[in-house]
Amino acid sequence: MDWTEILRDLGDNRWEIPPTYKAGMRVPGVVFADKALLQSIIQDPCLEQVANVAFLPGIVGQSLAMPDIHWGYGFPIGGVAATLVDGEGVISPGGVGFDINCGVRLLRTDLTEAMVRPHLRDLMATLFRDIHTGLGAGGRLRLSTGEINQVLLQGASWAIGHGLGDPDDLEVTEEGGRIAGADPEAVGERPKTRGGPQLGTLGSGNHFLEVQSVDQILDREAARAMGIHDVGQVTVLIHCGSRGLGHQVCTDYLRVIEPSARRYGIELPDRQLAAVPISSPEGRDYLAAMRAAANFAWANRQCIAHWTRLSFEQVFGRSWMELGMWQVYDVCHNIAKIEEHTIDGKRTRVCVHRKGATRAFPPGHPDVPERYREIGQPVLIPGDMGRYSFLAVGVPRAMEVSFGSTCHGAGRTESRTRAKKLLKGHDVQKELEERGIIAMAHSWGSLAEEASLAYKDVADVMRVAEQAGLAKPVARLRPLGVIKG
Amino acid sequence: MAGTFALLEHTADVGIVATGASLEEALAWLAKGMFSVIANLDSVVLKECLEVSLISSDQEALAVDWLNELLYRYEAKGFLPREFKVTVDDTSTGLHAQCWGEYVDLQRHQILTSVKAATYHELQLSHNGQWRIQVILDV
Numbered sequence: 001m002d003w004t005e006i007l008r009d010l011g012d013n014r015w016e017i018p019p020t021y022k023a024g025m026r027v028p029g030v031v032f033a034d035k036a037l038l039q040s041i042i043q044d045p046c047l048e049q050v051a052n053v054a055f056l057p058g059i060v061g062q063s064l065a066m067p068d069i070h071w072g073y074g075f076p077i078g079g080v081a082a083t084l085v086d087g088e089g090v091i092s093p094g095g096v097g098f099d100i101n102c103g104v105r106l107l108r109t110d111l112t113e114a115m116v117r118p119h120l121r122d123l124m125a126t127l128f129r130d131i132h133t134g135l136g137a138g139g140r141l142r143l144s145t146g147e148i149n150q151v152l153l154q155g156a157s158w159a160i161g162h163g164l165g166d167p168d169d170l171e172v173t174e175e176g177g178r179i180a181g182a183d184p185e186a187v188g189e190r191p192k193t194r195g196g197p198q199l200g201t202l203g204s205g206n207h208f209l210e211v212q213s214v215d216q217i218l219d220r221e222a223a224r225a226m227g228i229h230d231v232g233q234v235t236v237l238i239h240c241g242s243r244g245l246g247h248q249v250c251t252d253y254l255r256v257i258e259p260s261a262r263r264y265g266i267e268l269p270d271r272q273l274a275a276v277p278i279s280s281p282e283g284r285d286y287l288a289a290m291r292a293a294a295n296f297a298w299a300n301r302q303c304i305a306h307w308t309r310l311s312f313e314q315v316f317g318r319s320w321m322e323l324g325m326w327q328v329y330d331v332c333h334n335i336a337k338i339e340e341h342t343i344d345g346k347r348t349r350v351c352v353h354r355k356g357a358t359r360a361f362p363p364g365h366p367d368v369p370e371r372y373r374e375i376g377q378p379v380l381i382p383g384d385m386g387r388y389s390f391l392a393v394g395v396p397r398a399m400e401v402s403f404g405s406t407c408h409g410a411g412r413t414e415s416r417t418r419a420k421k422l423l424k425g426h427d428v429q430k431e432l433e434e435r436g437i438i439a440m441a442h443s444w445g446s447l448a449e450e451a452s453l454a455y456k457d458v459a460d461v462m463r464v465a466e467q468a469g470l471a472k473p474v475a476r477l478r479p480l481g482v483i484k485g
Numbered sequence: 486m487a488g489t490f491a492l493l494e495h496t497a498d499v500g501i502v503a504t505g506a507s508l509e510e511a512l513a514w515l516a517k518g519m520f521s522v523i524a525n526l527d528s529v530v531l532k533e534c535l536e537v538s539l540i541s542s543d544q545e546a547l548a549v550d551w552l553n554e555l556l557y558r559y560e561a562k563g564f565l566p567r568e569f570k571v572t573v574d575d576t577s578t579g580l581h582a583q584c585w586g587e588y589v590d591l592q593r594h595q596i597l598t599s600v601k602a603a604t605y606h607e608l609q610l611s612h613n614g615q616w617r618i619q620v621i622l623d624v
Contacts, residue, residue: 073604073605073606073623074606098601098602098623099601135596135597135598135599190557190561193561193562194557194560194561203599204598204599205599205624244560244561247601247602247623248557248560250602251553251557251602254605255546255550255553258542258546258605259542259546270605270606271545271605271608272604272605272606274605415494415498416498416499416624417492417494417499418494443597445597485599
């Protein structure tokens with residue numbers, strides 16, 4: 001497959017897969033990348049998936065691929081697709097992912113790197129102890145089914161109601177940390193049994209909690225609005241999702257939706273892309289269950305953020321409020337949301353699937369919290385644990401070209417197996433420490449799999465996103481310490 | 486039990502290729518492959534037997550649903566099996582199995598990876614002399 005022959009250069013870091021590429025494509029595919037990033041993208045089977053997504057009934061605009069695109073299940077990771085809510089538009093669980101509402105939360109502090117360094121090992125050890133992570137880890141909470149149902153309905157506000165955070169946190173969380181239309185009944189029993197005990201845990205794989213130092217400020221005004229004032233300021237980034245509850249919701253619904261798709265006459269080139277009309281009983285049930293799982297993830301990040309604050313209190317001997325540990329923002333990057341967008345000059349309700357992609361609304365948008373309305377919605381873009389992450393804001397052009405969406409992170413380039421092979425004999429933890437980063441994980445494997453060599457450089461992804469008008473970088477954040485499963 | 490499994494490299498995730506003289510043997514090796522990704526099976530004692538039955542929409546889906554059923558039993562209840570005897574029905578869309586292993590004991594068992602799900606991605610099931618099944622796991 002020679003993609004260089006097929007892709008059309010649209011300019012502005014946009015490449016089109018023409019709808020003539022594959023019979024059945026209803027719209028073109030569009031990939032946001034520069035020539036350099038495109039070289040690695042065409043090595044990966046993701047472009048075929050971008051073309052496959054274009055088959056979805058009711059899809060509008062284009063099948064979009066963010067700059068950090070790589071292959072996934074059905075949808076590629078970094079895939080965005082909007083389908084009409086009225087009419088034949090479908091919803092596809094593959095367009096959300098197994099880890100429903102995997103997302104990122106950023107806390108700021110008044111601490112500086114100089115203040116934290118002497119206590120860093122102690123801080124990371126305390127966090128590693130207090131935030132349950134790793135394989136087989138149970139949570140700190142014991143919830144009844146009734147309580148789990150409350151979490152599924154209330155999301156982050158459930159945690160606030162139980163003293164696990166501050167009401168202000170909800171103001172700076174996407175959807176207020178609680179999306180309407182969740183239904184615990186639609187979730188069913190299996191996800192609650194599997195994932196219920198995991199509330200308040202980080203998980204494993206690419207999930208992490210990172211203590212960071214602001215490395216560069218690129219937009220002083222926007223940074224200030226978000227409480228980021230100086231280089232050397234310490235922040236905390238939390239990356240995790242809905243744990244086994246979300247995974248099971250996706251598995252359970254794929255099992256139903258996959259054969260149902262055929263009954264609705266929906267023919268797709270990939271079984272994992274299975275979809276049903278949004279208005280169908282299966283579609284409505286999935287949406288309600290997905291929303292419930294999303295709420296579970298917000299409650300999860302809320303609990304973890306709260307315990308993170310308590311860990312800092314323990315180490316620094318001051319309350320988290322005195323330490324200024326307020327939340328900057330919380331975004332999801334695996335979700336399907338009903339939004340209104342302007343399509344062909346008309347305000348239209350669409351179901352926007354963002355799979356490994358982040359909402360990035362511009363200044364003035366009513367869904368952006370008031371305190372950020374002048375600067376735009378904060379966007380959190382984690383990189384790998386050896387390099388850096390970015391804080392960015394939404395910009396108006398994204399509403400025109402990507403349904404207000406942008407990238408979500410670095411994107412893998414090497415498999416877990418290969419990363420471990422390449423790093424055999426390396427003491428990954430020691431190598432990170434030599435670079436000033438204290439990493440704590442439950443196994444060597446878990447660090448090796450997540451090493452920098454397994455990922456794209458998020459700076460490249462951010463640069464392309466900025467050039468394409470998908471988001472504007474505000475600050476670069478460098479890791480000081482990281483805990484992983 | 487004739488047959489085998491092997492692990493495939495795949496960016497971000499893990500694949501299993503299982504073979505067997507019969508579909509049933511291939512499914513048994515497939516399950517063993519998945520659990521070898523999840524845990525070090527050497528220390529798993531064959532203490533208990535769990536029975537599993539399921540029906541799927543077709544043969545390929547059966548392979549995926551089989552793994553997801555076992556995954557659920559492990560994730561939700563902690564049951565860690567390493568030996569399997571599978572019987573497939575006439576239509577090859579349903580199966581009944583006996584799974585031998587024990588409940589997880591973190592003192593004795595080394596857990597290696599957390600699996601989110603078995604997927605339909607690049608799902609392959611073929612019969613050419615021997616049976617071959619390929620399933621990609623989301624980890």
